[in-house]
Amino acid sequence: MSNKVTKRTFDAVIVGAGGAGLRAALQLSEAGLKTAVLSKVFPTRSHTVAAQGGVAASLGNTTEDNWHWHMYDTVKGSDWLGDQDSIEFMVRKANEVVVELEHYGMPFDRTDNGKIYQRPFGGHSQNYGKSPVMRSCAAADRTGHAMLHALYQRNVRAHTQFFVEWMALDLLRDASGNVLGVTALELETGEVSIFHAKATIFATGGSGRIYYSSTNAFINTGDGVGMAARAGIPLEDMEFWQFHPTGVAGAGVLITEGVRGEGGILRNGGGERFMERYAPNLKDLASRDVVSRSMVTEINEGRGCGPDKDHVMLDITHLSPEVIMKRLPGIREISIRFAGVDPIKAPIPVVPTCHYQMGGIPTNYKGQVVVPKFGNADTPVPGFYAAGECACASVHGANRLGTNSLLDLLVFGKAAGESVVDDFRAGNLELKPLPEDVADRTLARLDRLETQRDGSSVNDVRLAMQRTMQKHAGVFRFKDLLKEGVEKILKVAGDARYTQIGDKSKVWNTARQEALELDNLIEVAKATMVSAEARKESRGAHVRDDAVDTPEHPNGRDDTNWLKHTLWFSADNHLEYKPVRLKPMSSDVEPIALAKRTY
Amino acid sequence: MRWQCRRALLELDLVLSRFLARHFDRLDAAQLADFEDLLRCDDYELWPMINGSQACEVARWQEMIALLRQC
Numbered sequence: 001m002s003n004k005v006t007k008r009t010f011d012a013v014i015v016g017a018g019g020a021g022l023r024a025a026l027q028l029s030e031a032g033l034k035t036a037v038l039s040k041v042f043p044t045r046s047h048t049v050a051a052q053g054g055v056a057a058s059l060g061n062t063t064e065d066n067w068h069w070h071m072y073d074t075v076k077g078s079d080w081l082g083d084q085d086s087i088e089f090m091v092r093k094a095n096e097v098v099v100e101l102e103h104y105g106m107p108f109d110r111t112d113n114g115k116i117y118q119r120p121f122g123g124h125s126q127n128y129g130k131s132p133v134m135r136s137c138a139a140a141d142r143t144g145h146a147m148l149h150a151l152y153q154r155n156v157r158a159h160t161q162f163f164v165e166w167m168a169l170d171l172l173r174d175a176s177g178n179v180l181g182v183t184a185l186e187l188e189t190g191e192v193s194i195f196h197a198k199a200t201i202f203a204t205g206g207s208g209r210i211y212y213s214s215t216n217a218f219i220n221t222g223d224g225v226g227m228a229a230r231a232g233i234p235l236e237d238m239e240f241w242q243f244h245p246t247g248v249a250g251a252g253v254l255i256t257e258g259v260r261g262e263g264g265i266l267r268n269g270g271g272e273r274f275m276e277r278y279a280p281n282l283k284d285l286a287s288r289d290v291v292s293r294s295m296v297t298e299i300n301e302g303r304g305c306g307p308d309k310d311h312v313m314l315d316i317t318h319l320s321p322e323v324i325m326k327r328l329p330g331i332r333e334i335s336i337r338f339a340g341v342d343p344i345k346a347p348i349p350v351v352p353t354c355h356y357q358m359g360g361i362p363t364n365y366k367g368q369v370v371v372p373k374f375g376n377a378d379t380p381v382p383g384f385y386a387a388g389e390c391a392c393a394s395v396h397g398a399n400r401l402g403t404n405s406l407l408d409l410l411v412f413g414k415a416a417g418e419s420v421v422d423d424f425r426a427g428n429l430e431l432k433p434l435p436e437d438v439a440d441r442t443l444a445r446l447d448r449l450e451t452q453r454d455g456s457s458v459n460d461v462r463l464a465m466q467r468t469m470q471k472h473a474g475v476f477r478f479k480d481l482l483k484e485g486v487e488k489i490l491k492v493a494g495d496a497r498y499t500q501i502g503d504k505s506k507v508w509n510t511a512r513q514e515a516l517e518l519d520n521l522i523e524v525a526k527a528t529m530v531s532a533e534a535r536k537e538s539r540g541a542h543v544r545d546d547a548v549d550t551p552e553h554p555n556g557r558d559d560t561n562w563l564k565h566t567l568w569f570s571a572d573n574h575l576e577y578k579p580v581r582l583k584p585m586s587s588d589v590e591p592i593a594l595a596k597r598t599y
Numbered sequence: 600m601r602w603q604c605r606r607a608l609l610e611l612d613l614v615l616s617r618f619l620a621r622h623f624d625r626l627d628a629a630q631l632a633d634f635e636d637l638l639r640c641d642d643y644e645l646w647p648m649i650n651g652s653q654a655c656e657v658a659r660w661q662e663m664i665a666l667l668r669q670c
Contacts, residue, residue, distance in 0.1 A: 041605050049607035049642055145607075145643055165602065187602060218612040219605050253610055333650055338613060510601050 005183070005439045006193040009431065010036045010161075012420055013181050013197040015168040015224055018046030019144065019406065020388025020413035021203030022151035023097075024367075027417025029158035033424060036195055038166045038184055040219055040513075043152050044145075047205055047217045048409065051144030053121060054136030055101075055406035057094035061115040062134040064126060067091040070135065071584075072128045074404060075592040078397025079540035079557065081237065081565070083581035084591055086393040089365040090404075090411045097410040098137050106150040107139050123401040123599070136403040144406060167513060168223060170442045171200070171231040171384075178432050179369075179384035182227070183442040187513060190506030192446065194439055198429040199383050199420040202228065202361060202369075203413060206389040207524040208241075211354035211474075212466035214252045215244065224390040226520025228361045229527065230441075233381065234371060234567035234576070236392040237359035238524065239532035240541050242400055243475035245292040247353025249311035251338040255350060259314060259331055260284045262323070266295065267313045267347060268303040274312075289475075292352040293543065296476040305349060310471075313347035352475040357524075358400055358541065359531075360392040362567065365585065367391070367416025372567065377578035383429065385419060387412035394565065397580075398540020449515055455500030458515045464492045465518075465525050473532045479546045482533040489529045490573070496522045527568040534575050537562040540597075554596035563594075600631070603638040611642055614649055617670035634663050 012028050014021050017039035028035040039046070058065040070091040075082055102108060102116065109117040118134040126133040139146035155162075165187045172180040172194070181197040207222025208214040229235055246255040260266075266284050268274045278294040279286035286294075295312050298304060305313050316324060321344045324332055328343075335341055335348045364370050364378055367387050373379035388409040395408055423429045472485025496518055501511040538547040538556030547556035564577040582591050601623075604615035626634060637645065637660050647653035648664050655664040 041602075041607075045605070045607045045642065047607055050609070142643060145641075215609060217605075217607055217609045218616075219607075251609075251613055253613070330650075330652075334610075337650075338610075508602060513602070 005443070006191065007434070008036070008193055008195050010034050010195065010197045011424065012036070012199040012201065013038065013195040014201045014203060015182060016046070016203035016205060016388070016390070017043035017162065018203065018205050018388065018409070019048040019147055019151065020409035021201070022148065022155055023410055023413030024201050024203060024387055024417040025155050025160045026151065026158055027414055028420060029155060029160040031421040033421065034161075036161050036163055036197070037155075038163045038168050038182070038195065040165065040167050040187070040223070042164055043162065044148050046148060047220055048144045048148050048406075050217065051406050052141045054119065054138030054143045054403045055098060055147070055410065056121070056124060056135050056401070056403040057098040057137055057407065058091065058135055059095055059098065059116060059118060059137070061111060062118045065133050065135055067094065069126055069128060069133065070094065070124070072592050073124050074395060074401060076129070076595070076597055077123050077399055077401040077404075078395070079399055079597050080559070080563065080594050081240075081394065081397030081539060081580055083365075083394050084583060085581050085585040086365040086395050088584040088586065088589055089415070090393070090395050090407060093411045093414075094407055097407070097414060101147065101150060101410065104150045104154045107146055108137055109139060121402045124403070147406065167516065168227065169445070169516060171227045171233075172434070172438050173231055174432060174435055177232070178382045180432055180434055180438065183439050185516070187508060190509060192439070192442060194434065196431065196434055198424065198431050199385060201367070201416050201420065202386040202390055203388045203409075204390045206357040207521060208354045208357065210465060210469050210521050210525040210528065212470035213247050213249065213351045213353040215247060215254055215353055215355045216252075221517035221521050222390070222524040223517065223520045224386065225360055226523040228369075228386075229523040229570040232569075232571065233361060233369060233384075234569045235359060235524075235527045236362040237394060237398075237531070237566050238527035238568055239473075239535050239566060240358035240398050241354055241528070242356040242358065242541050243292055243352045244355050245288050245295060245352050246314055246350040248334065248338045249306070249349035249351045252353050253334050253338050254353065255314060255331055255334065255348060257288075259316060259328060262327055263316065263319055265315045265318070266291070267315050268298045269305045269309055270303060272303075274298050274303070289543065293476040295352055296474055299351075300478065300481070311349045311351040314350045315347035316343050317345065317347060356400055356405065357389055358392070358394075358396040358398065360390050361386040362565075363387070363391045363393050363412070365393060365415065366419045367412050368419055372576060372578060383432070385416040387416040398542060445516070445519065449499070449501055449512060450504060452498060452500040455498040456495045458499050458501065458511065458518055461492060461495050461499055462518055462521070464495070465489065465522060468492055469525055469528065473529050475543070477532060477542065477544045479544065482529070485529050486533050489525055493522050493526055523570055526570070526573065530573060531566045531568050531575065535562060535566065559594055600635055600638065603635070606642050608642045608646060611646055611649075614667055614670045618667055621670060622666050630663065633659050636660070637663050
């Protein structure tokens, strides 16, 4: 079958043109490698655009700072699940990648003396947690947007070859496991091509659309993560997802914490101000995790709002209309548009909302994808690299600090690019022959979609998946719900094998594209649910009702049994574990010793 | 053009998908051309025009912006 498919040959193919993909591409193109970048959407419409906060770097322009403090904050933020060699690498590279970006024309905010202005951000500190530090380099509230434009322009200058509106479908490997490139669909024509390359870099971003309530754009369907899983690459630490307590129910758009700061009150289905029971002192102003857990407990115990009792209400009707119009005009606009209620007159339906994926395709700090092989937990897969939210280096561990995500994609996008260039120059990368049947799996997937009869609707399956994930593997997790969730998600995954589309046209067939995206999402959903059910402790963003704070297990964390990374394998849905790399990269850097995570 | 409605910002995804459901099939050729033109804008140009925090200064986009504001 594969003989029918057009073949294109490159030194390297990069899938994804957000921050990580563009940063990697730049490294390759400037080194003279023939590089193809595939993207479902125009590069500057990648979800990196939505990142507002900034990029962390210990430049010390406004307050004293150094990378040792940044490393401590990141390890602590990760609840000690982050690999300390990768974290050391990232924080030590931070200044370099930020200054490079400045030279590419990134319009950072400035201090009076012309240096990059830095602002404080949650979780970042001076002196190992003693006081807040100003570490975030930002371009107003559009840092991701400005970054993407600067990187795109630089790539155009470097003659990177873009394949825009191409969707990668499957990762290609030979019998020895070497990665040979990808198959991809040109959305405009419906034609499938093989992108045959010496090196393949995945930079496909997050997969937040597995949840019913998600801040992620529709494009965040975990394409790289799904492709890797189907090709036999295990997924690491997929149980760890960052949530925000107040997204508009049914839409996901964020309602800023400032609303509760202005006096907003959370109410359950009975109109009760339930936070008084969970946090008698701070009430609605308790920390994100406490508020999220309380909301979920209300919903799970049948005290939610709406016909499905699946959300709670954020009430600001007691504030005067003048205050709302003056201090919260944007929130009023969002509520009217996305919840259909004017918060002056009625409360806003809200629910904890998925925001960021900490796990992903396992890599080392060089951006090489690593798997357990030959007795080594971290053996590189020849020809395969990954960076950004789709990858797990692992720098965020069980919980990511704000502004470390843009840093992650710059540092590891560049590192993956550098690794390819180094391997290329050392003669370690060659164009390995394509097996005759290399594209058969892709063609069989497409053929099944063409011919499926009496199948399931893509929308129905996606919704079932999203509802299952939201209820059974949300921000607060319950032993019995997780168990039930595994059964449910496997059933949904069964239905996903028989999706059917009405529109069979070849050109710009969005129904086909959405069915293919669902194939990727479902891999991520299974990985998340199975990994979460198995991890019998609370750590970072993974919080279980049966692993609570005790003197022996602070915050429910069990380092004796669970200080290890999860690896989920798609083929037979089994789990393995590998040790956390607690030793920093450099022999003269002291490891950050285990401690209780408190702020 | 439906694929061009896949954006970087969730807010735009939501508004544009409602627009596709409510208005897209009834657009005439001139309106389609205006809409296609509008979709070439950056997300941070488009969203402020739709949420009303910035005025739309291109006369021929105003009809589409008015429809989008209702979505």
